[in-house]
Amino acid sequence: MEVETAQEDLKPAPGQLASSPFINKIVAPGDIVLDLAQLSIPTLRLGGGLRQDQDLVIATKAGRLKYIKPNKIWVEGSQKRYIPSLEDVVIGFVVDRRSESFTVDIGGPVHGSLSIFLFEGATRRNIPNLQAGSVLYMRVVKAHRDMTPELSCVDATGKASGFGHLKNGYVFQCSTGLARALLSRPTCPVLEALGKSLSFEIAVGLNGRVWVNAASVSTIILVSNAIMNAEFLSAAQQQLMVQKLLQRVQES
Amino acid sequence: MIELLKQKKKRTNGIKHCEIGWQSKLLSNSTYYRPCESQVLRLDTTIFETSRGTRMVHDRPDGRNPNQLRPLVCARGLLHRADGSARWSQDNTIVIAAVYGPKAISGRRENPARAVLEVIWKPKMGMAGPSEREAEFILKRTLEYIVLTAMHPNTAISVIIQVVSDDGGALSCAMNAACSALVDAGIPLKGLIAAVTCAVDKDGVIYLDPINKEEKEFHGHACLVFPGKPMSSFAPAGLALDSEPIERGIVTSVTKGILSAEDYLNCLERSRAASVKIAEFARSSLEKAQRGVELVVAS
Numbered sequence: 001m002e003v004e005t006a007q008e009d010l011k012p013a014p015g016q017l018a019s020s021p022f023i024n025k026i027v028a029p030g031d032i033v034l035d036l037a038q039l040s041i042p043t044l045r046l047g048g049g050l051r052q053d054q055d056l057v058i059a060t061k062a063g064r065l066k067y068i069k070p071n072k073i074w075v076e077g078s079q080k081r082y083i084p085s086l087e088d089v090v091i092g093f094v095v096d097r098r099s100e101s102f103t104v105d106i107g108g109p110v111h112g113s114l115s116i117f118l119f120e121g122a123t124r125r126n127i128p129n130l131q132a133g134s135v136l137y138m139r140v141v142k143a144h145r146d147m148t149p150e151l152s153c154v155d156a157t158g159k160a161s162g163f164g165h166l167k168n169g170y171v172f173q174c175s176t177g178l179a180r181a182l183l184s185r186p187t188c189p190v191l192e193a194l195g196k197s198l199s200f201e202i203a204v205g206l207n208g209r210v211w212v213n214a215a216s217v218s219t220i221i222l223v224s225n226a227i228m229n230a231e232f233l234s235a236a237q238q239q240l241m242v243q244k245l246l247q248r249v250q251e252s
Numbered sequence: 253m254i255e256l257l258k259q260k261k262k263r264t265n266g267i268k269h270c271e272i273g274w275q276s277k278l279l280s281n282s283t284y285y286r287p288c289e290s291q292v293l294r295l296d297t298t299i300f301e302t303s304r305g306t307r308m309v310h311d312r313p314d315g316r317n318p319n320q321l322r323p324l325v326c327a328r329g330l331l332h333r334a335d336g337s338a339r340w341s342q343d344n345t346i347v348i349a350a351v352y353g354p355k356a357i358s359g360r361r362e363n364p365a366r367a368v369l370e371v372i373w374k375p376k377m378g379m380a381g382p383s384e385r386e387a388e389f390i391l392k393r394t395l396e397y398i399v400l401t402a403m404h405p406n407t408a409i410s411v412i413i414q415v416v417s418d419d420g421g422a423l424s425c426a427m428n429a430a431c432s433a434l435v436d437a438g439i440p441l442k443g444l445i446a447a448v449t450c451a452v453d454k455d456g457v458i459y460l461d462p463i464n465k466e467e468k469e470f471h472g473h474a475c476l477v478f479p480g481k482p483m484s485s486f487a488p489a490g491l492a493l494d495s496e497p498i499e500r501g502i503v504t505s506v507t508k509g510i511l512s513a514e515d516y517l518n519c520l521e522r523s524r525a526a527s528v529k530i531a532e533f534a535r536s537s538l539e540k541a542q543r544g545v546e547l548v549v550a551s
Contacts, residue, residue: 022483026539029398029435030443032484051400051440058482060400060440062538077542079438081335081353083404109354109407146364146405232544 023067027059027075034073047074048085078177082107082207084140084149089163089183091171091205092151094134102130104138107173107207110148114138118152120160128165135166135211137203166203169213170220176208178231190230193242194223222249310453313465314343321448321461321526326428326537328436334412336437340429342461344419349429351437353409361408366401372412373426387413387423394477394504395430400440409439420463421449423475423506428534435538444480444534445503446527449473452515458522472509474516476523478502480531 022033033050034057046052049061050073059065063077082090084106092104095111102114114136119128130136142150153163182188182204187195191202200214200223210227214220226245230238316322322343331337334350341347354367361368371388373380395411411433413426424447431445451462451473459466467473479501502524507516 026542028444028480028483028535028538029441030480030482032482049440060403060442061438062435062542064542077438079335081355081437083354109404110356145403 020065022065025065026063027065028062029060031059033057033059033065041071043071045072047072048083049075049077076177076180078175078180080173080175080208081109082176084108084112084143084207086140086143088140088143088206089204090138090140090151090207091166091203091209091211092136092138092207093171094130094132094136096132097130104136104151106138106140106149106151106205107209108149112138112140112149112151114151114153118154119164120154120158130165135169135171137163137166137205137211139163162203166211166213169201169211170224171209171211172224172228174208174210174228175231176206178227179204179206179208179210182210182227188230188238189235190226190233190238190242193239194226197246198223218249222246310457310459312459312463314463316461318457318459319522319526321529322463324530324533326432326534328432328537328541334433334437336433336435336439338429338432338436339416340425340432342421342425344417344463345421345425346416347422347425347429348414348416349426349433350412350414351409351430351433351439352412353437353439354404354407355410357406357408362406365405367399367404367407367409369396369399369401369409369411371395371430372410374412374414376415376418387426390423390504390506391426391430394427394445395434397503398431398442398445398479399434400442403440418464420465420467421461421475423447424449424477427475427477427504428530432534432537436541443482444531445477446480446531446534447475447477447504448523448526448530449475450519450523450526452511452519456512456515456518458515458518460522460526470509472507472511472515474505474507474511474519474523476502476506476520476527477504478524478527478531480534481528483535 020034022031027033036044036055036057046057049059049063050057051060057073059075061075061077063075065073066076067073084090090106092106092112094102095105096103100116102116104112104114106112116122116127122128136153138151138153139155140149141152153160155161155163182191183206194200198214198219200212200219202223203211210224212220212223214223222245226242229241233241312318325341327339329337330339330348331350334352336351337349339346339348357368369392371392373384373388373391375384391411391413399409401409411430413430415422415426427445427447434441435444449461451459451466451470453459453470459470462470462473502520511519
């Protein structure tokens with residue numbers, strides 16, 4: 001989910017989402033966020049971290065309450081463990097190969113399954129040759145709490161568009177909040193600062209995994225460390241940190 | 253409606269003193285850590301007379317008043333490998349709670365309808381024995397009240413409690429730590445809880461948050477867990493159970509020793525007031541931790 005705050009009206013009309021006093025504030029589990037009887041929106045879409053209890057919308061996680069006009073509302077927090085949800089892009093490791101699918105570890109409660117046909121140009125004769133431990137960039141096509149999540153290496157039209165096997169490189173773990181920040185627009189300051197002086201490839205999974213590849217190992221290490229350090233820093237601090245790291249590398 | 257004893261009270265309430273400590277949310281190889289504030293809280297005092305006459309209030313070994321809690325410190329996200337963790341200290345009683353989950357579970361333990369909650373209590377010294385098993389059971393039942401287990405069927409959520417030092421009130425400290433760790437792990441919760449211990453001496457005087465010495469000397473003590481009051485800007489059509497608002501309820505009550513019925517009711521009333529303060533403190537610590545995490549997002 002992209003990090004987006006909607007434009008705020010000067011005076012939100014009562015009965016609209018913006019009029020809830022919890023919008024853009026931090027909520028704790030159990031907080032009653034909305035009273036459906038007082039809203040004038042016909043349908044409301046609840047995202048992660050919220051549940052409905054008859055006429056009330058109650059938060060189940062700690063985080064900041066965000067919304068998009070007119071009717072999408074969710075709680076945004078950062079966790080270490082990933083819970084698969086639909087249309088997320090994730091990085092996974094192949095664990096096993098079964099007759100018609102790969103078992104992939106995406107960092108959630110259960111392993112996901114990736115059908116062998118969901119690759120660009122895959123046929124019965126042309127099965128992708130993936131060993132245990134291969135790194136894949138995928139999207140989640142089915143995620144329900146009662147079923148194993150299903151993944152795909154093609155987009156909706158059948159093209160690869162960046163999904164698939166990631167060769168070489170290095171994968172590290174971060175929190176889901178940092179992963180969202182790395183994927184958001186405008187570009188995260190740490191990536192911008194790194195991109196100005198180094199050339200590297202990066203793939204970010206919303207399950208808190210980041211894949212980095214570059215020509216030299218020292219660049220990979222530098223980029224990984226910079227991203228891991230950037231988690232709790234503001235934009236200015238991130239740029240400073242990257243500068244210091246680059247200086248140190250150049251001196252040695 | 254239960255009739256409470258009439259008490260003449262002179263009460264001066266309010267937070268008297270607030271100190272700021274430091275917590276750190278560290279990544280394993282990160283040299284930059286975000287210092288987050290953990291808050292320290294002291295309550296003010298109450299002088300009271302019971303209907304049994306003016307009671308002599310014993311001097312407490314650490315000089316507190318009977319209504320005074322020990323300073324609270326809460327640090328979140330301190331363990332690198334755990335999905336969620338929290339350290340809750342009440343002066344010398346320090347407990348670390350770690351949460352792992354929801355994670356896969358195999359075999360006959362799995363429940364196709366809900367997540368299985370397991371609690372492991374590790375004492376400071378020695379092997380875990382029957383009293384630890386009892387504490388695990390009580391904690392499990394309490395946490396099952398707040399965790400929305402139906403949202404993650406076929407998984408396990410493990411809560412591990414490590415007692416770092418125990419100077420009385422370890423169970424309530426562990427409850428508070430476990431609740432904070434569950435929030436830190438992002439596990440869906442129905443609400444928050446706040447736990448308080450109180451001891452009663454033979455004269456019926458109630459001492460909040462007893463230390464080990466007091467727990468042993470006094471007649472009886474109780475660990476009481478109350479649901480945290482949910483924030484809501486809407487007029488409480490709120491959450492109610494049988495037309496009593498949810499914050500008047502009680503989640504868990506563990507009593508040890510000898511308590512008369514009126515002592516127990518006094519304990520309930522006193523602890524409920526203290527639990528409100530603990531819940532407020534836990535909430536402000538939660539908000540600080542959230543703001544620390546959000547710096548990247550805000551940029």
